[in-house]
Amino acid sequence: MRREVLVLGGGLAGAAAAVHLARAGRDVCLIERTPGPHDKVCGEFLSFEAQGELRRIGVEPRMLGAVPIQAVAVEAGRRRAEAPLGFEALSLSRRVLDEALLAKAAETGAEVRRGARVTGLVRDGEGWSVEVEGQGRIGARHVVLATGKHDLRGWRRPDGRQSDLIGFKAYWHLPNAAEGTVELHLFPGGYAGLEMVEGGLANLCLVVGRAGFDGLGRRWERLLSHVLRSCPGLRVRLAGAEPCEGRPLAIGRIPYGFVQEGSDGLWRVGDQAAVIPSFTGEGMSIALHSARLASSFLLAGRGAEAFQRRLARDVRGQVRLSTLISQALVAPGAQAAAGWLLVPPVLRWALWRTRLPETARRRV
Ligand SMILES: Cc1cc2nc3c(=O)[nH]c(=O)nc-3n(C[C@H](O)[C@H](O)[C@H](O)COP(=O)(O)OP(=O)(O)OC[C@H]3O[C@@H](n4cnc5c(N)ncnc54)[C@H](O)[C@@H]3O)c2cc1C
Numbered sequence: 001m002r003r004e005v006l007v008l009g010g011g012l013a014g015a016a017a018a019v020h021l022a023r024a025g026r027d028v029c030l031i032e033r034t035p036g037p038h039d040k041v042c043g044e045f046l047s048f049e050a051q052g053e054l055r056r057i058g059v060e061p062r063m064l065g066a067v068p069i070q071a072v073a074v075e076a077g078r079r080r081a082e083a084p085l086g087f088e089a090l091s092l093s094r095r096v097l098d099e100a101l102l103a104k105a106a107e108t109g110a111e112v113r114r115g116a117r118v119t120g121l122v123r124d125g126e127g128w129s130v131e132v133e134g135q136g137r138i139g140a141r142h143v144v145l146a147t148g149k150h151d152l153r154g155w156r157r158p159d160g161r162q163s164d165l166i167g168f169k170a171y172w173h174l175p176n177a178a179e180g181t182v183e184l185h186l187f188p189g190g191y192a193g194l195e196m197v198e199g200g201l202a203n204l205c206l207v208v209g210r211a212g213f214d215g216l217g218r219r220w221e222r223l224l225s226h227v228l229r230s231c232p233g234l235r236v237r238l239a240g241a242e243p244c245e246g247r248p249l250a251i252g253r254i255p256y257g258f259v260q261e262g263s264d265g266l267w268r269v270g271d272q273a274a275v276i277p278s279f280t281g282e283g284m285s286i287a288l289h290s291a292r293l294a295s296s297f298l299l300a301g302r303g304a305e306a307f308q309r310r311l312a313r314d315v316r317g318q319v320r321l322s323t324l325i326s327q328a329l330v331a332p333g334a335q336a337a338a339g340w341l342l343v344p345p346v347l348r349w350a351l352w353r354t355r356l357p358e359t360a361r362r363r364v
Pocket residue numbers: 008009010011012013014031032033034040041042043044045046047050116117118119146147148149150152167168205206207251254269270271272278280281282283284285287
């Protein structure tokens with residue numbers, strides 16, 4: 001049977017698109033390769049904008065145990081600057097959040113197939129043919145591509161402006177918790193974010209340049225020692241802390257700065273459409289916004305090309321500026337030069353300019 005819409009990938013973008021389309025009565029089938037709840041490399045900071053998108057879908061992060069964050073702190077060596085966020089952010093593990101969205105998609109009427117991996121995608125006349133491991137081919141009129149950080153074979157995204165970073169994420173039991181504050185610690189070759197999530201755990205998420213990681217023998221223990229040597233504030237936080245797992249989750253070749261311009265016929269959403277550097281905490285907001293925008297264009301009978309151009313216009317400025325800042329943060333000598341970010345008005349300006357503007361969100 002040919003489906004009207006196949007959504008490939010059930011992260012935030014895919015699940016949100018499935019909810020919006022199913023709610024409008026469309027035939028939607030979502031295919032997600034993981035069989036159940038799972039962790040992801042993500043700082044898990046939910047911006048004001050992301051929270052608004054979640055509420056539209058009918059998911060309330062506070063009801064799922066999200067913890068509030070009111071301030072941001074940046075540390076470079078012994079210098080620290082702190083500023084109020086100007087809104088209340090929330091922090092919630094992706095293990096919980098992504099499941100809530102997938103449950104909402106199923107409840108809304110979408111068919112959700114778990115433990116099903118897409119292995120092929122080809123054009124088929126006016127529509128598409130999708131190969132799912134162990135399940136054969138499924139035909140569809142429209143395909144929403146939402147595989148996030150992972151590219152399908154033959155559909156690789158081009159590199160972003162900063163594509164040489166590797167991301168790590170690990171949970172810690174923390175005796176010296178940073179309640180209510182998200183901390184950004186700069187170290188030579190990268191930066192690390194620390195914030196509390198539900199259940200009294202702290203999420204330590206960091207990115208480091210590939211060359212720097214190679215120089216540390218590609219070993220997590222050596223990278224962590226390097227980070228703690230360079231970040232006295234983080235050293236204090238992690239003193240006596242216990243990691244929850246032996247090894248962190250990792251993701252390579254993150255295409256920071258990538259923005260999909262134009263369309264190849266697919267409806268690309270989330271990280272398949274744009275990748276903003278993680279220090280902004282705005283990736284999930286863009287993922288959710290792109291899903292709502294794609295759904296509204298598809299429901300209105302407007303093409304993927306028009307959607308993709310409009311999304312690029314919405315996010316291009318923020319992605320470009322954030323990538324420039326991210327490049328500056330990992331450049332040699334960045335710690336000494338990062339003084340500008342430690343000036344609270346500059347920090348507030350950077351916070352504001354790297355968010356998805358309200359005008360873009362309202363126009364959908
Ligand atoms: C280091 C780091 C820190 C970050 N921190 C934050 C933060 O604090 N706040 C924030 O807002 N954003 C943050 N982000 C960005 C955020 O994680 C992403 O923007 C967001 O997850 C994008 O959602 P998505 O749905 O597009 O992709 P994903 O969340 O990656 O979901 C894609 C889904 O597709 C599935 N999939 C992949 N391939 C296949 C396949 N072949 N078949 C079937 N299913 C498949 C995967 O299993 C996955 O569930 C961070 C990113 C990084 C790298």
